[in-house]
Amino acid sequence: MKSIFLIDDDPIFVYLTRRIIASIDCPCQINEFTDGELAISHLASIGNQAEKLPDVIFLDLSMPVMDGWEFLKEYSDLKPKLKKDIALFIVSSSISPQEVERSKGYRAVTDFLIKPVEKRKIIEIMDNVKL
Amino acid sequence: MIPFLHKLISGKYRTLKGKDSLATAEEPDHKLLMEQLDRQKAFYENILNKLPTDIAVFDPDHRYLFVNPGAISNEEYRKFIIGKDDYEYAAYRNRPASVADKRRAKFLEAKNSGKEIRWEDTLPDPKGNMITHLRRMYPVYDEHGQLSMVIGFGIDITERKKMEETQAELVKQLSAQNRQLTDFCSIVSHNLRAPLVNMSMLTDFIESTDDPVEQKLLISKLRPVIDNLHATFNELVESIQIRQDLExxxxxxxxxxxxxxxxxxxxxxxxxxxxxxxxxxxxxxxxxxxxxxxxxxxxxxxxxxxxxxxxxxxxxxxxxxxxxxxxxxxxxxxxxxxxxxxxxxxxxxxxxxxxxxxxxxxxxxxxxxxxxxxxxxxxxxxxxxxxxxxxxxxxxxxxxxxxx
Missing domain, CATH: 3.30.565.10 (Histidine kinase-like ATPase, C-terminal domain)
Structure with a gap:
């Protein structure tokens, strides 16, 4: 089974994303985190257990406590220690070109997706995950 | 006659006329030559006096050799200051010695560095308006490399200064406004677009299902999104109003x-x-x-x-x-x-x-x-x-x- 970490504080968006993923023919385990700090500390604690690490991370930018950018900074430091190659997608409602540009400064970021994310994009992402 | 011209005529300072003409000073047409020198002196002094800038010339000990009316308009004061320094002048005019301290410091800076110095100086005029001068002071050396005098002059840059200050203030305001605009755009992008995306996605789901229970569930999720959008919108409007409440x-x-x-x-x-x-x-x-x-x-x-x-x-x-x-x-x-x-x-x-x-x-x-x-x-x-x-x-x- 494929595993997804969904880091987003917006319950409606998380609900909708879960529905989209449920509607595609791809059994997935989804873990939710409502801010970057909860996600990064969890990732740090399971860093050497490849079977517990996700295949894909969907990361929101605007979140309380630790926002997406702060998460990325810490995640970049953590990534070399993680025993799995994880695809990370920023999923933001922002349409600011500066933010897209800024995300390119992080090698850990696979792509920048602007909400709403279409179902076929999610299918494509999940198809690319090799188990 | 002002002291440094005396010295010129007595031959101690030769820069103005050169060796040859001074050699002829011992000849019988001495009187004619003195007349010529007087005319020349009047000519140069007139230029210095009419220049719309203040000029002061000092000897190596910071005593005044010359000031023009641009620097001191009162003739009596102007006459008094020749051969004196700023401390004597400050005492004469009942001014605090601190003014003289500042001028002495600048003089020594020019004298010791051997180079021209520049600074801006803001002082109240007799009417109490603040006047800013750009001042320059530079040492002049004779042919033996000895310091012969220090020339100081200043021009009134009050208008320019005011304009610069207005512009600096404007730039500050503009960059603050620009920063606020950037903040505002990012907040609109995040906080307003997010609920809109949710609404449009929920609507898509509602449209794509025929199950009334499902539809009802999805509709119930619309309400908090709309409330959130409303609250965010109101707060944004309120924050804009603060900026517009100029008066x-x-x-x-x-x-x-x-x-x-x-x-x-x-x-x-x-x-x-x-x-x-x-x-x-x-x-x-x-x-x-x-x-x-x-x-x-x-x-x-x-x-x-x-x-x-x-x-x-x-x-x-x-x-x-x-x-x-x-x-x-x-x-x-x-x-x-x-x-x-x-x-x-x-x-x-x-x-x-x-x-x-x-x-x-x-x-x-x-x-x-x-x-x-x-x-x-x-x-x-x-x-x-x-x-x-x-x-x-x-x-x-x-x-x-x-x-x-």
Missing amino acids: IKCEDVCLDDCLQRTIDGLQTEINKLGAKIETDFTQVDVINYPPQYLNSIVHNLVSNSLKYHHPGRSPLISIKTRKEGEKVILSVQDNGLGIDLVKHKENFFKIGKVFHRHPNAKGFGLYMTKTQVEAMGGRIWVESVPDEGSVFYIEFDHRIKQAS
Whole structure:
């Protein structure tokens, strides 16, 4: 089974994303985190257990406590220690070109997706995950 | 005749006429030559006197050799100063010696460095208007490399200075506005677009299902999204209005009344948490300020202290005023959750920044408070220790009640 970490504080968006993923023919385990700090500390604690690490991370930018950018900074430091190659997608409602540009400064970021994310994009992402 | 021209004629200084003409000074047509020299002297002095700038020439000991009327318009003073230094002149004009100290320092700077120096000098004129001069001073050497004199001159750059200041102020305002615009765009992008995306996605789902139970569930999820959009929109409008209230009126606002209003508004919360609020307004009890701003500032800070209370203890909020010269400092201290300032220093008052996991935190409150404080020329800052509490300070500029 494929595993997804969904880091987003917006319950409606998380609900909708879960529905989209449920509607595609791809059994997935989804873990939710409502801010970057909860996600990064969890990732740090399971860093050497490849079977517990996700295949894909969907990361929101605007979140309380630790926002997406702060998460990325810490995640970049953590990534070399993680025993799995994880695809990370920023999923933001922002349409600011500066933010897209800024995300390119992080090698850990696979792509920048602007909400709403279409179902076929999610299918494509999940198809690319090799188990 | 001014001393340095005497010296020129006596042959000590040869720069003006050269060796040959001075050699002829011993000849019988001495009188004719003196006349010529007088005419020449008058010619050059006239030029120096008519130049619309102030000129002063000093000997190597900082004694005046020459000043033009641009520097000292009164003839009597002008005559007095020749051969004297600034200390004698200051005593003569009953001026403080500190003026002479400053001039001596500049003189020594030019003399010791051997180079031209430049500086700006702002002093009140006889009518009390502040006049700014750009001053230059440079040493002049004779053919043996000995310092023969120091020439100083200044031009009035008051107008230019005023223009520069106006421009600098404009640039400051513009860049502040530009920064606010960027903040505003990013907040519109995040906080307004997010609920819109949710609404459009929910609608897509509603349209794509025929199951009425499913539709009903999805519709029920629309309501909080719309409420959220509404609240965000209202707060954005409010923050824009602060910026547009350029001519907002100040009134004497009594702090006790202002706080009472906040307490009335938050009574349910206060009772629920068993919060205690203490005040000390003995130093300043009235602030001249736009009442709606002050109400909003106090309300925001107190409601933040309640919102981010520590789960292990009842909130204790202490509100004080302190006088510092013409400024008033209002402080709001709590024993709440506190904030890690090492981590969040940069973003503290930034729009959309949230530091705690609280359902109603949107990151507008402190941004609004900062905007309201800064719109009136004040400052806001915070001291905080995580798990111990926070103190917010607001400095109000010249807001002490006018003595009636």
